[in-house]
Amino acid sequence: xxxxxxxxxxxxxxxxxxxxxxxxxxxxxxxxxxxxxxxxxxxxxxxxxxxxxxxxxxxxxxxxxxxxxxxxxxxxxxxxxxxxxxxxxxxxxxxxxxxxxxxxxxxxxxxxxxxxxxxxxxxxxxxxxxxxxxxxxxxx
Amino acid sequence: xxxxxxxxxxxxxxxxxxxxxxxxxxxxxxxxxxxxxxxxxxxxxxxxxxxxxxxxxxxxxxxxxxxxxxxxxxxxxxxxxxxxxxxxxxxxxxxxxxxxxxxxxxxxxxxxxxxxxxxxxxxxxxxxxxxxxxxxxxxxxxxx
Numbered sequence: 626x627x628x629x630x631x632x633x634x635x636x637x638x639x640x641x642x643x644x645x646x647x648x649x650x651x652x653x654x655x656x657x658x659x660x661x662x663x664x665x666x667x668x669x670x671x672x673x674x675x676x677x678x679x680x681x682x683x684x685x686x687x688x689x690x691x692x693x694x695x696x697x698x699x700x701x702x703x704x705x706x707x708x709x710x711x712x713x714x715x716x717x718x719x720x721x722x723x724x725x726x727x728x729x730x731x732x733x734x735x736x737x738x739x740x741x742x743x744x745x746x747x748x749x750x751x752x753x754x755x756x757x758x759x760x761x762x763x764x765x
Numbered sequence: 766x767x768x769x770x771x772x773x774x775x776x777x778x779x780x781x782x783x784x785x786x787x788x789x790x791x792x793x794x795x796x797x798x799x800x801x802x803x804x805x806x807x808x809x810x811x812x813x814x815x816x817x818x819x820x821x822x823x824x825x826x827x828x829x830x831x832x833x834x835x836x837x838x839x840x841x842x843x844x845x846x847x848x849x850x851x852x853x854x855x856x857x858x859x860x861x862x863x864x865x866x867x868x869x870x871x872x873x874x875x876x877x878x879x880x881x882x883x884x885x886x887x888x889x890x891x892x893x894x895x896x897x898x899x900x901x902x903x904x905x906x907x908x909x
Contacts, residue, residue, distance in 0.1 A: 643840075646833060648790040648799035657790035657799050657833040659845050691788065691799045698874060703801055730840055 630761030635704045638761060639692055640664045643729060647671070647754075648689040649710070651681035662690075663729040668753040669706065670713075670722045679750050682710035688754045700765030708756040722751050767841055772905030777846045780834060780905065781806040785872040787834035789813065791823040791852075798823050804832065805864075805871035811848060812864045814888075814895045821894045824852045830898060844907035848900035855895040858885040864895050 630638070648657045658678055662669040669690060673679055682688060686709040695701040713719040772780075789802040800820060804813040811832055815821065824830065828851040837843040855861050862885060888895065 644837065646788045646790075646799050648797035648831075650792050650795065650797050653792075654829050654849060655790035655792045655797055655799075655831040657788055657831045657847065659833070659835050659837065659843070661840050685795060687796050689790075689797045689799050691801065693801050695801075701801075705798075705800070707796075732841055 627762055627764045630702065630704065630763055632759055635706075635759045635761035638694060638702055638704050639669070639706060639759065642692045642694065645669065645690045645692045647678065648691070649678055649681045650685045650687065651677055656681055661730055663725045665725070668708065668711075668755045670725055670751065670753045672723075672726055672749050672751045674749055675747050679752075682752070683712070686710035690754055690756075696765070702761060702763035704759065704761040706754070706756045707758040708754040711753050711755055713751045713753060719751055722753065726751070768909040769906050770909055772844060772846065772907050774903055776844075776907070777848075777903045777905035778808065780836060780844060780846050781811070781848070782808065784834050784836070787832055789820070790831040790833065791820070791827060792829070793823045793826040802832075803868075803872060804834075805868040807867055809899070811850075811898045811900065812868055812895065813898075814864070814868065814893050817892045817894060821854075824854070824896065828852050832898060842908055844905065846903070846905040848898065848904075849902040850898040850900045852896040852898050855897055860897075861885055861888055861895055864897060 643661055645660055645662050646657050647660045648655060660671045662671045688708055688710050690706045693701060693703040713722050786803055788799050790797060790799045802813050804811050830852045831847055831849050833847050835845040855864055
């Protein structure tokens with residue numbers, strides 16, 4: 626039996642997880658990637674190197690974020706959060722976001738990754754997805 | 766610093782063959798949508814099935830989809846693959862049977878154990894929509 630989660634339950638699950646799939650639109654086509662995130666009351670916060678997803682969201686800020694908690698095939702929950710991309714360029718909000726990220730992922734330096742073939746390390750982008758709608762379902 | 770490299774075509778195919786669970790991305794009217802999804806990959810095409818609903822409405826509006834599959838141990842050890850292509854809804858009894866048999870073979874707990882002559886009737890009865898994606902693009906990244 627599949628049941629809907631309330632908005633509160635959906636947010637609670639979103640806050641409890643660290644790995645999401647982020648879907649955006651790149652050159653008119655869907656694009657899905659896993660991202661590590663931290664959550665505050667109104668958004669999820671992610672850092673990334675510049676690349677396909679950043680270009681895509683700068684061009685079309687609409688984003689869908691999905692997280693799940695799967696125990697087995699009949700015991701799972703999935704939450705979708707819809708919102709808009711907002712880049713955090715500078716200032717106190719960016720510093721707070723960076724502190725949250727470092728607290729959530731102590732093993733990661735702010736510059737999380739580089740594609741090995743690229744020369745040099747470009748500056749990381751910190752962005753949030755300001756959530757305007759959240760839905761969830763579960764089974765079991 | 767974490768080093769991430771591109772996966773070869775062979776590595777992306779191998780990962781798709783190993784796994785049976787991923788995430789389907791689609792878009793409609795400028796809005797992206799992503800949902801968890803079981804699948805079966807036969808080395809050439811990826812098959813998935815769902816019931817009528819939001820997903821089938823999105824795909825009916827725009828057949829271009831993205832399917833993402835991952836193996837994540839922790840934030841420092843992972844690989845992730847994306848394929849892109851058109852989702853083609855299977856309607857002929859022959860296509861439906863072949864796809865269901867493939868899905869059942871890859872993941873026996875997923876679909877009910879039904880014999881081949883019943884598959885077509887079962888999928889109609891349960892409003893199941895079966896899709897096939899012939900990948901146009903393979904992309905994969907992994908931690909070193």
